[in-house]
Structure formats: C-alpha cells, structure tokens
Amino acid sequence: MLLTAPIIISFLTAIACFLARHDRVAQRWLSLLGSIALLIASFLLAAEVIRHGPIAAAMGGWLPPFGIVLVADLFAVSMVVISAIIAVTTTIYSFGEVTDGEERFGFHTLLHSLLAGGCGAFLTGDIFNLYVWFEVMLIASFGLLILGGRKEQIDGAVKYVVLNLISTIAFLTGIGLIYGATGTLNMAELRDAIPAIENDTVVLTTAVIFLFGFGVKAALFPVFFWLPASYHTPAVVVSSLFTALMTKVGVYALIRFFTLMYDTQMPQMQTMLLIIAAFTMVVGVLGAAAQNSIRRILAFHSVSQIGYILLGLAIFTPLALVGAIFFIIHHIVVKANLFLVGGVMTRLTGSEDLAKIGGLWRRTPWLAVLFLLPALSLAGLPPFFGFWAKLVVIQASFEADAYLYGFIALFVGLLTMYSMSKIWMEGFWKAHPNPSGAAALSLSRNELALLVAPIVLLTVATTALGLFASPFFDIAVQAAAQLTETDAYVRAVLGTLP
C-alpha cells in the first residue's frame, strides 16, 4: 500500500527510535534508515503518480464518502518527496548538533512523528483527517521546540503553541460549519458540494475561516507573529526542519482548499488574497532587514516568501500555480539550507549576533561559497532555482495584468538581497571582532562532515534545479494542471464524476 507507506514508515521509525532511546548509536542508525526509507517510498509513490495520474486509497475499506481516503496527486507527492529529502538532511545534520540528552529525550521520535504528520497532511483527502494531522504536527513541533529546555525556547514555544491553537480551533469550527452545510468531509465530494451551497454567507464565512486557520499556519500577514517569535530559539536543525515543513503545510492546505473546493476567482476573494500576499511579501522582508542575528533574519524572511506563494495562488492562472509550486520547493530547499549554514557559522564564530562574528571569508572560503549560492537563489538570482520561481510568478502576474504585484515581487527580491548581504558582509567579510577567541572555536572532522554533507546536498540541489529546470517545469505544469482541472482527482477518489 504505497499511499500509506510514508505515514507508516515515519510512525514506525518514531516508535523504533523511542525504544532505542538509551542506545545512541542504534537510535541514530534507525533514524537515518527511517529517513532513507521515507525517501525511497516517496520516490516510488511519485513514480506511480507520474505514471498513472492521481491515485487514492480508502482506509479500512470504507469507501468514500463514508470512510477516510488518502489521495496523491502530483502536488501532494512533490511535497512528500521534498519533505523526505529534508528528513534525510535533518537527520544527518542532527548527528552533528543535537546533544546526547536531547536524543535520549526523544529528538528522533519527535522528528519522525512530525514527518508522519506532514505526510498525512499532504496525502489525506478528508478535511477532518487533515485536522488530525495538523494536531500531530503541532504537538510534535512543540516537543521539538522545547527540547533542550532553555528559557528562550520555552518563551518561544508558548507563543508558538498559543497562536497555533487559535488557528486550529478556527479550522475545526470551519470543518463543523461545512459539514453542517454539506454533510460530507471528503474533499473530492466537497468540490461539487460547496459551490452548490445557495447561501453565499456560508461559502464566504467558511472560506475566510479556512483562510485564517491556514493563514496562521502559513504565517501570512497579519497573523505571522508566532514564526519570528519562535524559529530562532530551538536547535538549528529544528529551525531548518520547521522552515521547510511547518509553514508549507499551511500553504499546501490553502492551495488545496482554494483550488479544489473554493473558488479564488470570486472577485472580492481574489483582491483580498492579492493584498494579503503583497503585505506578506513586503512586511516579511522588511522584518528581515531589521534583524541583526542570523536566524532571526532568516526566520522573518520566510514570511515574505510565503507571500510569493500566495501571490501565485491568488492570480490562479496555470502559470501562476506553477510559480507557487516552484516557490514552495525553492523555499524549502534554500531556506532549510541557509539555516544549516547559519548553524555552522555560529559554531565557528561563537555567536549568531552579526555584531559579534566575522572573518569567515578568509577563514573558511568553502563555507562562504556554500552560503552564497543558496543566498543568491533566495534573492531570485540566476542561474539558481530561485530565479525560475521568481520569474514564473512575475511573468504570471504580468500576463494576468496584475502589474503592481509583479513589481512588488521584484522589489522584494532586491530587499531580500539586502538582508542576505547583511549576513554576508558581517559574517564573512568583516574581520572577527575577537579573532583569537574565534580561532579557538573549531569543529572536529567528524562533526564537520555531518554538518556540511546536508548543506552540500541542498546546495547542489538548488543549483541543479536551476541549471536543469526544464523537467521540473514540465512536472510543475502537470501538477498545476491537476490543480485547476480537478476531474482526475475526483475520479481517483470517487471512481466516477458526480
């Protein structure tokens, strides 16, 4: 059962890691094997979907709409594959960073539980089941946030969990309302059931409740507070994992709901989404420009990238959706990587505070290159993948006559470059304010290999995706086509079209 494999593998790995928690070596091997197994399973699933189009499976044999279905279309499997890649990089990097105590107290179990929740959220075809996976992710991420027990972490975690609970409650309320109005929780059925609702208020209120619920998860303006409050507090590898997965699940749900079930083309809805996207892009990047420590810059900047993705969704042409998908993949690969690089920078200089670090261009030019390439990609500079993501979104906005938003997106790219240049100039170019102190900080060969291998992997990925963009563009076009032409999805779930 290929569709359940990602979820089952992750949960099994979580359990195995828990049982092996007193044996550090065994636990690490299990964790790594689990991530690799997840990667293989996700590739197999992706191959299946590429070959056959969307596929679905009814859990427990209860056919839809009565039971729960899992569904995989190209968009969903892309998310699963990229999550699995991040699982591998996270696992390897964690060996070089996470402490013995954190491993004994469940780091790997929490990591794989989070992955299970993520895969479940990407693959489910049932809105209440989606809520359940959101909860799994929320609680596992909370565990990862507080693991280590520093005051700063707990402060961040409280803000994180309180605000996310508000979103979850809203989401649950929305589910209740829409179930009351349509009598079904199955997404494929809801495609036809929601437009059939005669009362516009029901459609619009549930739409905005879902927009709010997922918007908080995705860290849209003006409900992104939890992200800059928490992302810089846990272990670096956790920041990297969160930036790759947490907001993306929110964005994924937004795209799923507003392509399959709700119509973004309702004129007021589209205008609102465009405005939210613009503010998210601008406020996020300005927030990054105002920060002075590595992870705070990177975290705040994530907000602005979500704006680009929402812009793609709001414009809603096939090309714009390609842009949104590109941007999701791009941001996961690049931002997760930059967090990891930031972690190595901190280890080599003794601080994340830009005022207290420096000298890395001279000392470790290889690290400078490994920072520079993803940073350029992040700013949308060619020939990296970020360039294509930006290009597609902007071209789509121009083609849709949304010129203002295209120009905002361009301008935000410039400000992104500015925020990245802060890290470059302070961390790499400037001399270290305390050179002798910094020279004492070094990493063992082993640690270095574990920390740098995932960075190299992700850097190669963003460069290769940029240089050989064509096959990925074609896949994204198909994925976008499946999002706009939903018949194949519905047929896979229900067997027939209603």
Added chain:
Amino acid sequence: MTAVASTERPAASGAAERVWRLFPALLSASAFLWFLTFLPVIGAGEVVRVAWPWVPGMGIELSFLIDGLALVFALLITGIGALVLLYTASYFATHPGLWRLLILLGLFELSMLGVVLADNLILMFVFWELTTVTSFLLVGFDHEKADARAKALQALLVTLAGGLALLAGILLLGILTGTFEASALSAHSELIQDSGFYVVIVVLVLLGCFTKSAQFPFHFWLPNAMAAPTPVSAYLHSATMVKAGVYLMARLNPSLGGTDLWFWTLVLFGGVTAVLASVWALRQTDLKLALAYTTVMALGALTMMIGIGHDYALAAASAFLVVHALYKAALFLTIGILDKKAGTREVDQLGGLGRKMWATWLVAALAGLSMAGLPPFFGFISKELLYEAVVTAPAVPILVVVFAFSASAMMVAVAAAVAVKPFVGAPTKAAEKAGEPPFGMWIGPAILAGLGLVLGVLPAFTGSFFVLPTALSIAGQPVEAKVALWHGINLPLILSILTIATGVVIYLKLSAIRGALAGAEARGIWDAERGYDWSLANLKRFAAWQTDAIQTGRVTDYIFWTTASLGALLWWAIVAGGFIGVPALQALPLIEWAILGLIAFASIAVAVTHSRLIAIVGLGVVGIAIAGIFVLYGAIDVAMTQLLVETLFVVIVVVALLKLPRLRTAFAHWQKGPRWGHATLSAVVGAGVTVALLAVLETDLDRRITTFFEQESAPSAFGRNVVNVILVDFRALDTFGELAVVVIAALGAYALLRLKAERPEPKGDAR
C-alpha cells in the same frame, strides 16, 4: 578548481604554482584567438547563431549569436581579460588572495561573455546578474575595510535594482511579442512601438542600462567602485562590465530605437552624463578616480551616439567603444604601476618619474595620445567620426555638438594630467624609490596602448572588420560611413583642432579649476549619491519601526491581533455574503434561557475580573453550562466528555495557579481595570461565528453519512455503539492520529520536566 581550498596559502609557493597562475591568462588568450577566427565571416556581414533547448516550456533557449557587435565585445573581453589576468598574477604576486582574485575574474569574464553572446534575453539576463554578483565580490575584495564593504553593497544594490527593472522590461517584451530572442525582436519593432507598453518597456530597459552603465543620476556607484583593486577597475569598471548597459541599448536599438522617445532620452541623459562626468574628472586629484570619471564620460558619449542613431553616430559609437576600452584599460593598469612603484596615486605627489620609468611613460603616452584624440591614433579616427555624427545630428545639432566638444576638450586635459604630469617636472619624494615594473605588469598595458596606434594607422582594416560590422548590428541594417585618418579639411577637423587647443588650456589652468570645483563640491552640487544614502537610511529606519510595531514580544498583543484578524475576515464575509436575516428562533423553554444567562454572566465575569481564580472558575462555568445544553438535546455521551474535560481543566489550572506570580507584580504592562477591548473583540468574533452558524442552519442538513453509519455499524462493522464504531472503524485513522498526539504530548512534557538545559542561554529580548 581546487584553488578554492588553497586560497589561504601564501601565493608564492613554489615554481609550479608560479606557472599555474598564468594559466587563466592563457585560457583567456586562447579564447581570444578562437574569436579572431570569426573575423572573416563577420566582416562579410554574416551572423553565426547556435541554440539548444533549455526551458522550452517558457520559451527559453540556450541560444548564442555572434554578429559584429557581439564579436567586438567578445574580443575586448577575452583580449583585455588575458592581459589583465597576466597583470594580476604579477601585481598580486605575493598577495594571499591572488587565486581568489583570479577565480573571480575568470568567473566574471565568463559571465560577461555570456551577456554579449546570448541571443535569448532571459539567458542574457542570467549572465547580466552574474556580472553584478562577481562585480560585488570584486569591489569588496579589500573586505575587512568597512568602506570597501559599503561601496560594494552600493554597487550591488544600484545595479540589482536596475537589473530588476530590466527583467520586467524583458518579460513585457516577451509577453508582447511571444519571443525572447533579441534577433527575432527587431522584426516586431512596429508591434512594440505601437503598443501601449512601449513607453513602459523603454523606461524599464533603460533603467537597467543606465544603472549598469553609470548614467546620470545613477553614475555615483562607479567612481565608488574604485575601492576595488586596480586590475579589477581596469577590467570591470572601465573596459567591460560597465559597457553592458551600452551593449544592451545597442542590441535593442533595432527593436526599440528610431523614436523620439529613444532619441531624446538617450541624447539628453548621455550628453548630460558625459559633460558632468568630465567636469568631475578634472576635479579629482586621485588619478584612478579621475580615470573613473572619464569612464562615466565615455559611457555617456556612447549612450548619446546610440540615441542619435544615424549611420555616422553608430559608426562613431562602434569606434569609440573599441578605442576607449584600449586606452582606458592601458591607463588604469599604468596607474596601478605608479601606485605600486611610487606608492601613491595622488597627482600632486607624482612628478619627474619619466627618467626612472621611461618604459611606463611610453605606455602612458601612447594611451594618452589616443585618449586625447591625436592623429594617427585610433582615438583621432573615433573623434572625427564623433564630430561628423554630431554636426549632422537630425535634431538639436548645436546642443549635441556642445556636449561632444566640451566633453572631448576636458578629456584632453585629463589625458595630459594622467600621461604627462606624473612623468615630467622635478622628481617628488615618491619618485625617489620608484622604478620600472616587472615585465608581466608592463606588457599588458603596452600591448593595449600599442593597439591604439596600430588600429589607427590601419583605418581600412579597422573600419571593415570592427567599426562597420558593429554599426551594422546596432542599426540592424548596413551602415554607410567613411573610416579614415584624413577626411580633408572640414568642420570635424576644425573642431578637433579646437578641442586639443582648448584641452591644453584647461590642462594649464587645472589647479585653478580644481580649486573652483572643490568649492562647488563642498556646497553639494549634483550629489545624486545622497539619494541613495537617504533611501537606504530611511529603509532601515522604516523596517525597524515597522518590526517593532508588529513584533512587540508580548503574547497578549499577538493573540489580540490574530483574533482581530479572524473577526475582521468573518464580518467581511458576512457583509459580502449578504446574510442579514435573523432566523425565527423557536420560543425557548425557561431552562435554556437560564443556561444562556449563566453563560453570559460567567463570560462577563471572566472579562472584568482581576483574579485568575475567578477567571478560571468563570470559564469552568461556561463549559459546564454548555454540557448542560448537550444534556438537554440528548447527547449524553458528549455531555459527559465535556464535563470530564472541564473538571480536569479547572483542577489542573488551579494547581498550576499556586506556582504562578501575581499578575500585576509579574507583568509591568498588565492593564488595570476591565479589559473591554478584549471583551468586545471576543463578542465580535463570537457573534460572527454565530451568524455563520445560523446561515448554515438555514441550509438543509444532508444526513447521508449519518444514516450510513447508523445502518451499517452493526451488520458491516459488528458494533452496536455507533460512536464507538465510528471511532475505531469508520474513521479509525483519525483516532490513531489523536492517540499519537496524546503519546507525543506525554513525551514532550516528560522532556520538558526532566531534561536540563545543556546549551548556553543566549542574551537578548524575546520577540
């Protein structure tokens, strides 16, 4: 390139390494020779184009095209590149960053070649941005100086901003015409120029070109980029990269040019840039800066020529392009020699070097004569073409003649200041320790300066192989222009003689002029850089203000605004959905009114109280009252669950209360008095949800699934308790997930309680 790892080793590390460091120059020279083989084909007026698919789905090809314009640029890039790389290997012979420099220069050379060879404009843009990035890294080569960093950032931001405008322009062109190939665009020139987008496209494209090629008012970054090492300035910021903007204007001239808008914009911006830059070149006492301003002047003149756009103007642009690259790179490299050997670039501290450095003087003199435009140098031919072009300009010839004449005259003076002043007169203190440079540093500028003479005495060769094919590419059609040393006694020749005479006069009065200009500078004339500083400073200020305002660090603020967003969205949806009708509620029995009253009372108590205990109890009352409603409607199992949860909640929170500090003592910002704002917000959101619920209740309830569960639970799932069957069978996956949540929560709580912090606590405020 294993060199990345070895950059920190001292550069002088053995004979093998000393040979290897010449390798980049050799590579570049081979490329130069390869491009030379295209001369006969291109001289015959043909073009060579190759293309491979890249992202066909977006209409983007890896397409390259060599025509006259591209070939001239390619030869300049590879030829000057080879000599600069050679020079660098000698100039930085003992510098630990030598390999880093060579690699960056090599990367830049490849990117720059890409710009001029790419036919697809998106591909061209890819290389364009790469030149921006490599330029940034090269300007900041001396990266431990804050000043070098700031100037590198300035060059980066100014050119990137222009680059983004350019990208927008290219996208609009592509959307309008359906192609990104520059060679195919000219066929659509009517479509482009008649469309409503023409003005926007021109503005966007020119923003890109003007920033890259340092046109007024974006010129300021270029002199600042002189923070880079001298070979870098010679190569990027004089001979090649800064001409990328000029190149693109030339490349797009057949598609965008020929209109009044094109003419006036290019002529005015180019002319003003040329004149102002030459004035400012006179002001400089640092010879490198003086040369930097003359580069700005040259770029302005080239822009003006493309704007004028008739045959002679384009021929003049083509000739000036080559001649400027040759003499300017030679002079920059010579300044580098002076800097290295005499220890200064300040004009006042240099003098009398001629005797000790006659070979260097020879180079400077050859290049300077070409720059001043004396016969038989190529510079003379180029200036004759320039004057021929301006006196025949289709509009405002007087104005462009004034632009061209004053700029050229001042060039003569600067040429003299660079090529004459340091070598004559009484030897200064700096001259005492001076001496000839090593061969590797001398040969590059010598070849470049010599070429200025060779190309000058072979005007027929130069004309048919370089000038006319280039002009053809810019015009998009064959160009008629006479390239020769002697045109007879005509207006251009008279202008030339006057230019030199005026230039000499200016040179003789240079110190007085400098003094006057220094006064003007102090009063802040045409200080466009201030615009950049102002924007950057205000951007930072605004970003900081905005972030402080939004990310206050107080979770109560976050909750308030998050909830307020929900309320705003809900009411917007209710108004937009047009649901106003209040449903006819059935008459409620007294008991329900009582429960409602209890809920209302408890809610108000929560909002107004200062006591945590009362707030908790209030919430508990609300929960129990809701359980009461469940009981009334027959949902006994739900009511029981609710009661259990509420009881546990109150008990646990009250236990936790014992450990918590008093509100007002713990939180300085704790608001006194009832929190009416919070209460109102809660009421607004609650009312919104209620209205949404009422709207849902108006629709017919679809009981398909409920019916199925009731019917099938016993026969198919073998369970009589429907709720149980739903939990463990129909929707078992949900239950599985929720169980996982409970287990993970326990795990997290255990870690929180038992795991002591193993990492240092960072300082700083929590946001």
